Amino acid sequence: MPSFELSKLQSVTAPRALSDTDIAAGRPPAGESNRTGVPSGAQGVSIEVSGSLDTQRAPVDNDRVAQIREALKDGSYPLVPTEIADAMIAAQLSLGIGR
Template structure:
């Protein structure tokens, strides 16, 4: 298999002030010295974006989160009062069980 060659990567940095000015309505000079209005640049930039709209599917909507608000309030009050039992071994066991559960669903 032939090697895959990748060209040099451009530097990643802050947005160019020239780009911000041209988006605000000023004209700018292109690479070949031709002055381009920001309206023409904006029209070219937005034309492809308008035709590639993405619609969200209702099948991906997870719906309501199943939270027992009464239980949450009971635990919150117990923590505030200092009466919530914190047992390190039970916490560690639950963390290990959660990791094993995640591992079993990966493969």
């Protein structure tokens, strides 16, 4: 894992949830300005993004997402801490984080 000198890192703000509409429109979270997040020394650097990536979307079952959201709201979704922890550890191992 790379090491970082804390004094050289930019300030980090807590992440805020964006709606699908905000993401599609490229809008920043409510209450935040449209910041680039790019260090001032890196201004003017251009990045080319393939247009074919714009049309590719992950397959999402919107009905299932709505069911899970509703279950979370009413407290009926089964949250098992040991299963969550196991999944987080498995993801960490598969991504090679922390080695």
